[in-house]
Amino acid sequence: MWRGDASGGRFVDYEVATEEGMVVLDALREIQRTQAPDLAIRWNCKAAKCGSCSAEVNGKPRLTCKTRLDELGEGPIRVEPMRAFPVVRDLVTDVSWNYEVNKKIPPFTPKPDTEWRMGQADVDRVTEFRKCIECFLCQDVCHVLRDHDLKSQYFGPRFMVRIASLEMHPLDALDRTELLAHEGGIGLCNITKCCTEVCPEHIKITDNAIIALKERVVDRLYDPLPMLGRKLRGGG
Amino acid sequence: METHEYDVIVIGAGGAGLRAAIEASVLGARTALVCKSLLGKAHTVMAEGGIAASLGNVDADDNWRTHFQDTLFGGKYLNNWRMAELHAKEAPDRVRELEHWGGVFDRTPDGRMSQRAFGGHTYRRLVHIGDRTGLELIRTLQDKGVHQGIDVFMECTVTRLLKDGDRVCGAFGYWRSTGDFVVFRAKALVLATGGIGKSYRITSNSWEYTADGHALGYEAGAQLVDMEFVQFHPTGMVWPPGVVGLLVTEAVRGEGGILRNGEGERFMERFDPKRMELSTRDVVSRAIYTEVQEGRGSPHGGVYLDVSHLPASFVKRKLPSMYDQFLGLAGVDITREPMEIGPTCHYAMGGIKVDAETGASRVPGLFATGECSGGMHGANRLGGNSLSDLLVFGKRTGEGAAEYATHASTPVVDEAQVAAGEVEMLGYLDGEGEDPYALHAELQDTMQDDVDIFRERAQLERALAKLDELQSRAANLRPTGGRVFNPGWHLCRDLQNMLVCAQAVTRAALQREESRGAHSRLDFPEYDDFWGEHNLVVERGPDGGMRVEPAPVVKVAELETLVLERMAVELA
Numbered sequence: 187m188w189r190g191d192a193s194g195g196r197f198v199d200y201e202v203a204t205e206e207g208m209v210v211l212d213a214l215r216e217i218q219r220t221q222a223p224d225l226a227i228r229w230n231c232k233a234a235k236c237g238s239c240s241a242e243v244n245g246k247p248r249l250t251c252k253t254r255l256d257e258l259g260e261g262p263i264r265v266e267p268m269r270a271f272p273v274v275r276d277l278v279t280d281v282s283w284n285y286e287v288n289k290k291i292p293p294f295t296p297k298p299d300t301e302w303r304m305g306q307a308d309v310d311r312v313t314e315f316r317k318c319i320e321c322f323l324c325q326d327v328c329h330v331l332r333d334h335d336l337k338s339q340y341f342g343p344r345f346m347v348r349i350a351s352l353e354m355h356p357l358d359a360l361d362r363t364e365l366l367a368h369e370g371g372i373g374l375c376n377i378t379k380c381c382t383e384v385c386p387e388h389i390k391i392t393d394n395a396i397i398a399l400k401e402r403v404v405d406r407l408y409d410p411l412p413m414l415g416r417k418l419r420g421g422g
Numbered sequence: 423m424e425t426h427e428y429d430v431i432v433i434g435a436g437g438a439g440l441r442a443a444i445e446a447s448v449l450g451a452r453t454a455l456v457c458k459s460l461l462g463k464a465h466t467v468m469a470e471g472g473i474a475a476s477l478g479n480v481d482a483d484d485n486w487r488t489h490f491q492d493t494l495f496g497g498k499y500l501n502n503w504r505m506a507e508l509h510a511k512e513a514p515d516r517v518r519e520l521e522h523w524g525g526v527f528d529r530t531p532d533g534r535m536s537q538r539a540f541g542g543h544t545y546r547r548l549v550h551i552g553d554r555t556g557l558e559l560i561r562t563l564q565d566k567g568v569h570q571g572i573d574v575f576m577e578c579t580v581t582r583l584l585k586d587g588d589r590v591c592g593a594f595g596y597w598r599s600t601g602d603f604v605v606f607r608a609k610a611l612v613l614a615t616g617g618i619g620k621s622y623r624i625t626s627n628s629w630e631y632t633a634d635g636h637a638l639g640y641e642a643g644a645q646l647v648d649m650e651f652v653q654f655h656p657t658g659m660v661w662p663p664g665v666v667g668l669l670v671t672e673a674v675r676g677e678g679g680i681l682r683n684g685e686g687e688r689f690m691e692r693f694d695p696k697r698m699e700l701s702t703r704d705v706v707s708r709a710i711y712t713e714v715q716e717g718r719g720s721p722h723g724g725v726y727l728d729v730s731h732l733p734a735s736f737v738k739r740k741l742p743s744m745y746d747q748f749l750g751l752a753g754v755d756i757t758r759e760p761m762e763i764g765p766t767c768h769y770a771m772g773g774i775k776v777d778a779e780t781g782a783s784r785v786p787g788l789f790a791t792g793e794c795s796g797g798m799h800g801a802n803r804l805g806g807n808s809l810s811d812l813l814v815f816g817k818r819t820g821e822g823a824a825e826y827a828t829h830a831s832t833p834v835v836d837e838a839q840v841a842a843g844e845v846e847m848l849g850y851l852d853g854e855g856e857d858p859y860a861l862h863a864e865l866q867d868t869m870q871d872d873v874d875i876f877r878e879r880a881q882l883e884r885a886l887a888k889l890d891e892l893q894s895r896a897a898n899l900r901p902t903g904g905r906v907f908n909p910g911w912h913l914c915r916d917l918q919n920m921l922v923c924a925q926a927v928t929r930a931a932l933q934r935e936e937s938r939g940a941h942s943r944l945d946f947p948e949y950d951d952f953w954g955e956h957n958l959v960v961e962r963g964p965d966g967g968m969r970v971e972p973a974p975v976v977k978v979a980e981l982e983t984l985v986l987e988r989m990a991v992e993l994a
Binding site for chain 1: 668
């Protein structure tokens with residue numbers, strides 16, 4: 187397990203007796219209880235519903251509460267913090283950037299005189315996006331954020347999902363395509379689908395959120411007919 | 423020292439804290455939210471089944487009166503009647519408001535919010551989205567709050583409230599990530615810290631639920647009420663060992679799940695033939711506990727909860743996270759085989775005694791809402807009434823605090839109190855002493871073994887003696903490591919809160935010599951007329967010791983007919 191802080195750190199070996207059904211978080215808490223009382227980890231619900239216990243397990247971004255030891259095979263297990271975010275201590279990283287991004291997204295804005303009726307199918311469609319537990323594993327694995335550190339230019343998959351949940355809400359009246367195209371930086375995503383692969387909620391981030399939003403951006407901002415319309419009305 | 427000043431400070435960012443902060447901010451109060459975890463991680467996300475509100479979308483006959491009656495019957499008539507009334511009347515508006523803020527819930531065929539059946543509710547009443555209603559609620563409030571201009575202090579733990587004479591004037595705490603101290607100056611404080619579950623070994627609660635608000639309020643001079651009533655949710659996981667206690671939503675039974683013992687018998691027939699699986703939680707928990715104790719349990723010490731008779735597609739749509747949870751963590755496909763479940767410490771009915779209209783405690787400037795407040799649920803909470811509680815009283819308490827702040831003068835912080843807070847926290851880091859994790863385990867064993875579902879005098883007295891011993895040892899805790907994100911250090915302080923609260927629970931349980939709701943005394947198995955009319959109130963006495971006294975139930979004359987009507991039906 188990686189132990190350290192912002193100034194640096196190293197991998198330290200720990201040995202824990204395992205029991206049936208044990209998950210990585212169980213092992214971490216056992217280490218904390220018996221061998222390293224000051225081990226810094228985040229966890230809350232222990233049921234894959236709060237998205238607190240994210241880390242990289244054997245090189246893969248995972249929820250440690252959902253990762254069973256018996257699915258990792260034989261040999262030592264390597265646990266380290268999410269690498270796309272600055273380390274605070276041990277497995278705890280500074281994810282505050284994500285909360286700043288969220289503030290930039292205009293909230294749900296109902297149409298005037300909305301009649302509050304929706305079909306179950308509409309609900310099911312946005313439910314996929316609203317399932318997100320904000321574990322930020324998709325942000326961690328995203329090349330744009332992790333390898334190129336373009337946090338100032340791209341909101342990241344989590345917030346594409348958030349915007350999708352608003353844009354596809356049947357009663358929302360706002361158009362967030364300008365935001366997506368510019369400050370949100372949706373164009374930087376080159377749809378490698380790494381985010382979809384790591385999502386513990388099985389949200390099809392790339393196919394259902396990002397690609398759908400990219401299409402919206404193209405339709406609304408670059409489609410010749412509406413563009414002409416905007417020009418005639420004196421807009422951009 | 424880092425100091426911040428606000429009109430209203432809300433401590434705790436689950437549903438109640440968020441709703442209170444939103445309301446205070448809407449009313450113009452400069453508002454901050456201080457929470458131990460990251461925003462959006464509070465235990466509200468584990469509330470799965472739904473929000474109780476008598477919208478009547480599915481069962482048109484439903485109305486606030488029936489919801490009120492159900493709540494009082496569930497609470498065995500010890501609820502604060504006025505709170506139960508406001509709750510039943512206002513829950514529908516609070517839910518509609520949530521929808522107007524962007525919350526998305528399952529629908530009826532004609533496009534309105536759907537409602538599901540739940541234990542103790544006469545009608546299908548719970549607004550829900552699959553089995554992740556709490557996440558929907560907290561995310562909706564979180565996103566509303568972000569744009570409301572509330573300042574959020576995440577991963578910041580309050581260790582004591584500061585007082586200016588009789589009134590509260592702020593709070594002292596530390597940043598988890600650095601260990602640096604921080605002072606909040608405020609005209610009004612709202613406690614919304616949630617529950618006490620971490621005092622028990624088997625619990626559905628996370629590390630955060632260490633009775634902080636209960637203890638902070640008590641120490642600042644507030645009263646606690648109904649502390650003997652601790653809800654054991656009937657259905658927690660019992661296997662594998664790492665997930666013991668993890669919540670299995672009541673929605674499983676709401677959607678048609680059946681309970682069977684190890685012999686295959688549908689045992690609820692013997693305990694509540696009228697309501698069966700959808701009896702109230704106190705009854706179902708006792709039933710399961712009894713089946714296991716009498717040797718009719720399942721291999722891992724629980725009973726079976728089965729939905730395999732329902733269509734697999736229905737189960738996956740209505741209970742998706744239960745399906746994932748059992749498949750992923752226990753290797754059980756719930757569409758094909760039964761779950762093994764048993765009771766788990768889930769919710770504190772007891773909490774800070776508050777004014778129903780405003781959430782005010784008896785300490786000027788100090789308010790409380792959500793699980794850390796008491797009165798609403800009496801002796802036993804109905805499922806679904808927690809999410810509606812935190813919406814209704816979160817809003818009212820935010821209003822109460824903002825209103826108080828408009829008339830309050832700018833408080834003066836006493837540096838000596840701040841210094842005492844520092845000395846306490848730094849003291850844990852010096853010298854030699856006990857391991858906080860080991861002491862925590864002893865506390866959990868004590869509460870689990872002696873202040874459990876069934877209680878009796880000898881056990882409770884043994885627990886009190888043990889708690890005294892733990893209390894004195896807890897003065898000498900020493901974690902290893904430094905101040906930067908050190909959970910061992912944090913636990914030292916959390917334990918002080920748990921110990922205060924554990925004592926309140928145990929003392930109240932000892933005094934209530936009857937069995938009612940979530941409190942079952944083996945030595946006093948029947949209802950008692952005196953106790954049926956009284957709550958127990960816990961406060962710090964003038965000598966500094968804990969005092970527990972009965973106080974008459976808060977009644978409302980105009981509601982008497984409704985209550986008597988329900989009592990008559992239940993007796994028939």
